[in-house]
Amino acid sequence: MALDLFNLLFFPAGLGLIGAGLLYQWADRKLLARFQNRLGPRWFQPFADAMKLLGKEEISPQGSSPVLFAFLPMLALAGALTAALYVPLFGLAPVFSFPGDLIVTLYLMSLLTMCIGLAGAQTRDRFSLAGALRVFTQMFAYEAPFILALLTPSVALMLAGQPSSWQISELATAAANAPVSHLLTLPITFVVALVGLMGKLELPPFDAPEAETEIVAGALTEYSGRGLALFSLARAVELVVGLTLVTALYLGGVGSGPLAAVLFTLKTIGLLVVIVVLQTLLARLRIDQTVNLWWRIGSVLVLAQWLLLILYRVLR
Amino acid sequence: MNASTTDRFVIPIGPQHPALKEPGHFEFTVEGETVIDATVRLGYAHRGIEKGAEGRNWTQSLYLLERICGICSHIHSTAYVIGVEQMAEVEVPGRAQAIREVIAELERIHSHMLWLGVAAHDAGFDSLFMYTWRDRETVMDLLETISGNRVHYSANILGGVKFDLTDEAAAAILKGIDFLEERTRHYREVVSQDAFFLQRTRNVGTMTREEALQLGVVGPTARASGVARDVRVDAPYIAYNEFPAQIQLLGAGDLEARFLVRIDEMLDCYRLIRELLAGMPAGELTAKRMPRKLKPGEVISRVEAPRGELFYYIRSTGGEQPDRVKVRTPTLCNMGSVLTQTVGHNLADVPMILVGIDPCFSCNDRAVSVRRAGRAEGQAWSWADLRRYGINYYRRQLNLDTDHRPTDLLTY
Numbered sequence: 231m232a233l234d235l236f237n238l239l240f241f242p243a244g245l246g247l248i249g250a251g252l253l254y255q256w257a258d259r260k261l262l263a264r265f266q267n268r269l270g271p272r273w274f275q276p277f278a279d280a281m282k283l284l285g286k287e288e289i290s291p292q293g294s295s296p297v298l299f300a301f302l303p304m305l306a307l308a309g310a311l312t313a314a315l316y317v318p319l320f321g322l323a324p325v326f327s328f329p330g331d332l333i334v335t336l337y338l339m340s341l342l343t344m345c346i347g348l349a350g351a352q353t354r355d356r357f358s359l360a361g362a363l364r365v366f367t368q369m370f371a372y373e374a375p376f377i378l379a380l381l382t383p384s385v386a387l388m389l390a391g392q393p394s395s396w397q398i399s400e401l402a403t404a405a406a407n408a409p410v411s412h413l414l415t416l417p418i419t420f421v422v423a424l425v426g427l428m429g430k431l432e433l434p435p436f437d438a439p440e441a442e443t444e445i446v447a448g449a450l451t452e453y454s455g456r457g458l459a460l461f462s463l464a465r466a467v468e469l470v471v472g473l474t475l476v477t478a479l480y481l482g483g484v485g486s487g488p489l490a491a492v493l494f495t496l497k498t499i500g501l502l503v504v505i506v507v508l509q510t511l512l513a514r515l516r517i518d519q520t521v522n523l524w525w526r527i528g529s530v531l532v533l534a535q536w537l538l539l540i541l542y543r544v545l546r
Numbered sequence: 547m548n549a550s551t552t553d554r555f556v557i558p559i560g561p562q563h564p565a566l567k568e569p570g571h572f573e574f575t576v577e578g579e580t581v582i583d584a585t586v587r588l589g590y591a592h593r594g595i596e597k598g599a600e601g602r603n604w605t606q607s608l609y610l611l612e613r614i615c616g617i618c619s620h621i622h623s624t625a626y627v628i629g630v631e632q633m634a635e636v637e638v639p640g641r642a643q644a645i646r647e648v649i650a651e652l653e654r655i656h657s658h659m660l661w662l663g664v665a666a667h668d669a670g671f672d673s674l675f676m677y678t679w680r681d682r683e684t685v686m687d688l689l690e691t692i693s694g695n696r697v698h699y700s701a702n703i704l705g706g707v708k709f710d711l712t713d714e715a716a717a718a719i720l721k722g723i724d725f726l727e728e729r730t731r732h733y734r735e736v737v738s739q740d741a742f743f744l745q746r747t748r749n750v751g752t753m754t755r756e757e758a759l760q761l762g763v764v765g766p767t768a769r770a771s772g773v774a775r776d777v778r779v780d781a782p783y784i785a786y787n788e789f790p791a792q793i794q795l796l797g798a799g800d801l802e803a804r805f806l807v808r809i810d811e812m813l814d815c816y817r818l819i820r821e822l823l824a825g826m827p828a829g830e831l832t833a834k835r836m837p838r839k840l841k842p843g844e845v846i847s848r849v850e851a852p853r854g855e856l857f858y859y860i861r862s863t864g865g866e867q868p869d870r871v872k873v874r875t876p877t878l879c880n881m882g883s884v885l886t887q888t889v890g891h892n893l894a895d896v897p898m899i900l901v902g903i904d905p906c907f908s909c910n911d912r913a914v915s916v917r918r919a920g921r922a923e924g925q926a927w928s929w930a931d932l933r934r935y936g937i938n939y940y941r942r943q944l945n946l947d948t949d950h951r952p953t954d955l956l957t958y
Contacts, residue, residue, distance in 0.1 A: 266676040356557055360893065363579075434670060435742060443565035443668045443897040445557075513743040514670020516894040517579065 234325075242319035243311065250320075251466030252276040257499065258433075258469070258506055265510040276466070283459035291452045293354035302349045303453070303460035309341030310467040316398055317474045321494025324399055332384070332396040336377055339471065342464050343369050343430065346439075349461075350449025361448025364439040364517045368429060371521040372436070375528035376426030382419040382535060383412055383479045389543045398478060406482030413480060418535040420480045422528055427472040428505055429524070431465060435512035436520055473498040554582070557893060561590050565668060565897040568907035572884075572900070579893045584885045591908030594932055599871040601929055604630055604840065605704060607868055614873065615909040616697050617660060620646075620653045621851040623702040625858040626871070628783055629847035630704055631833075633840050633862055640827040642706040643785040648719070648822050649692070649701045650784070651815040655726065656685045657852035658808045661904045662733060665805065668897040669746045674736060681729045688722045691715055706832030716823045727816045730809060737805045747801040751887040751899040754799055761886065764879045765854020767903045770807040771799035777850040789822050791850075804902045839866050851876055853904045877903065877910035 240246055255276045263270025290296045316324050316331040324331075343365060350362030383401055387394035392404070405412050413420060429436040440448035447453075450461060477497045515523065554577045561569035569590035575583035595614055599607040608630075612623040624646055631638055659682035666674035686696045692715050693699035693708075701707050737743065753763070758771035768775045777783070778791040794810040796803040844861040854876030861870040880903035887899050927935070 266673050267680050268676055356555060359555075360557065360576075360579075434672075437670060438894060441670060441894065443670070444894055446564055510673050511742075512671075513666075513674075513740065513746055515742065515745065516892055518892065519745055 237325050238315075242322050243314050243325055247311065247314050247319060247467055247470060248463055249277075251463065251468075251470045252280060254469050254473070254499075254502060255466045257502060258509075261503065261506040262509055265506065280459050280463060283454075283462070284456055286455035286459075288455035288457055291353050291355065294352050294452070298352050299349070299452075300457065302345045302352075303457040303464070306342045306345035307460045307464040307467070309338045309345070310464040310471060313338035313341075314467060314471050314474075317471055318399065318402055318478050318494070319470070319474055321491035327397060327399045329395050329397045332380070332398050332401070335398065335471075335475065336380065339430065339468060339475075340369070340373065342468050345464075346449050346461065349453065349457075350451075353452045355452050357445040357447070357451040358449050360445045361439050361451065364445075365432075365449050367517055368432075368436065368439055368520055371524040372426050372429035372528065375422050375524055375532050376430065378529070378532045379419040379423035379426055380475065380479055382416055382423075382532070382539075385536065386412075386416060386539055389539050398475070402478035402482060404482075405479060408482065411481070416480065416535060418531050418538075420476075422531055422535075423476050423480065424501065424504065425508070426528070427476060428508065429520070430472060431469055433505065434509045435515045437514055438517045438520060441514060469502075470498070473501050477501060559896070559900075565900070566907075567664070568905075570905070570907045572896075574888065574893065574896060576893050581888045581891055581893060581896060584888045586881060586885060588881070588907065589911045592911040593908065594936075596871050596873060596912065597927075597929060597932055599868055601867070603866040604838070604868065607871065608702065608704065609700070611871065611873070612698055612700065612702075615875070615906055617657050617906065618653060618851045618853070618856075618909075619698045620649050620701055621849055621856055622873075623700075624650060624784065625847050625849045625856050626860070627702045627704055628849070629845045629858050629860045630840070631836075632847070633843050633845050633860065634704075634837050636705050636833045636836055638706055638833055639830040640785065640788070641710075641829040642831050644789070644822055644826050645707045645709075645711050645831075646702065647785040647789060648711065648819055649689070649699060651819050651822075652685055652689055652692075652719070653699075654852045655723075655812050655815050656682060656689065657904075658812050659685065661808060661852075661901075662737075662805070665898065665901045666743075668901045669743060671743055671746075674733070674743075677729075678733065681726060684722050684726055688719050691718050703832065705836035706830070708831075710831055711823075711826065716826075719819065720823060723816045723819055727813065730812050730816075734806070734809045734813075737809060738802070744802065746895070746898060747805060750801045750895050751891065751902055752798070752800040753883055753887055755797070757886070758799065758883070761883045762879055763854070763883050763903075764876045765851070765904075766794075766804060766807045766811065767854065767880050767883065769794055770796050770803035772797040775855070777848050777855050781848060783847070783849055785822070788827075789818060789825070791818055801898055801902050808904075839864065853877060853906060854879065873912070875906065875909045877905045877907065878912075881905065881910070 238244055253273070256271060256273050259276070260270040288300070290299050313335045315326045316335045318324050347362045347365035347369070350358040350365060353359075381396075383405060384394050384396055387404055394404075395401070408415070432439055440450070445451070450458060453461065477494060481497045554575060557574045557576055559572040559574065560566050561571050571587040571590070573585045574581050595610060598610055602610060608623055608626055611626045612619045614622045659678050663675040663678040663682070666672070666678065689699055690696045692711065693701055701709065737747070753771045755772040758768050758773045763771070763773070764775060772795060774793055774795055776791065776793045778786045779793045782790065792814050794807050794814060796807050840862040842862055842864040844859065847858045847860070849856050856876060857874040859870070859872040860868055863869040884900050884903060888896050891899065
């Protein structure tokens, strides 16, 4: 009981996760800055930002529901923190695990996006409305390829005639024990999953929903103080959860002992570096170009991977 | 404007908006993400500089007019001094004219580098933004080496230039532009080959040659649409006769062409500066004598600023002060093209199209008083009148009081 509470509130979920999320966010910002020939923030900058915002007055705008305005950020953070319970954070066994938790995790991860969209849609600010429209449009674009890409390891197991389930811990073990790494057998969907994660986190080049030169801060334009802090914490948590999920499903590495945990964490950081490099290299896509990219290339790539799997199975 | 009853609403951009580095107000009517109408309101940064020049003598006005723009300060003072020198019938030594041209071209490089970064930022390509601004430091340092100042070089004085170009400075410039040329060639590759960036620039904001002529656009914006319009070539001033610039023309008329024209211009600047430094004429830096009072008369001077044709009208009534200085900056000519090009485009393209003309709002803002046809007599405003008018205007706008007493306000 006491251990459960500790797991839930401090480590690996809860405060430990939020701290890790902010550190990952710092790594993201610092690396991006170095790649762009800037100095970048010091390591505690995201913590300082979060503390400062949490202590600030929250101004609820006219014409929006104050209850929703205050509730949506909490729901977003709660969703992200709950999603973290089912993934093997830092290579440790998930706090909870049951068959089908992959689907639940994916749903909980989308909660953040929906909360951001709703938060924008329920204010009367025009930048927020335009931002909310883009948030939802983008969600419908990347969500299907992203989910399919994350389900692919399970499908691959099924096609290979091995026991498969939609349970993250089992899939992670299977990925760890796979004779050939998923990175080599499922390269296409791995890329789709990683890029899908960038879409989910609204990182460049998928940052049209918050393109500052067009619509200021997008859906969150009216947010300041606590609400903004909660949304940004939720994003930080989601960054860790998403990286963990992709690592667990594709790169494996869940084992026992501290070495496995360190290796797993290093793998997530490796993925983060890849994401930062992509952010550095690419210019922002317009929202219609994002939709085009996901439906005309992303989904087709996933289906091509599945087709390859089936062909391989049939021909063998 | 009621978003709940129709999907058509107005997105205001400015006067305060992250895409604008200076105040201007645009209203874009959008249907979903598509712009169907656009209006602009300028004048937020009106500073009364033209009026200010009338209260200062010929030399003092030079320093005032140089401060119209921070990016192209040298070209403003050049336009003014060549006008005044023409009126005073003063012959400026060749070396001074060549030094003026060197600084004008360095300024063009600095302005285009800055623009490249701002435009990349508006496209969400921050890496390019950071790198161009880092490299821009090189040309800023060169200007500081020559003049002692990074922004307002104060190179021009009436009848010549203030400082000489030493051999050490020339060597530093050559070294600096070697580096810049290499970087500029790299940026040209990025801008013309990066697939993600091309999605944001190719066939976006296209303006045909006919439209460009009709709207009367100037500078790189016109040259990207195939309009051969460059004052340096059409009506050479300072040393452009001896050291001619090559006009850079492209026909596509889209944003990509506007990027490439400016980058090609930078490459031409490097060539021109090398030629200037190699063939720098020897001689004096200033004319023998510059009169304090000018004969009555009027003059028009045109120069090619980084953004396009800059136009000065100067009138003298024979005193120590200009009677009238009228400035028309290239942004005003190009602003109309923003409104026509954005219609039909995605809202996401609007900042790109706006920045495509390289707008400079506070240089562009002028006060215009429209005289009614019936009233023959014009009204001459003094500096105090203007100030009173300005205070009253904002009082009315802010509803501070309904009964304004001008005499009190003057001491406000």
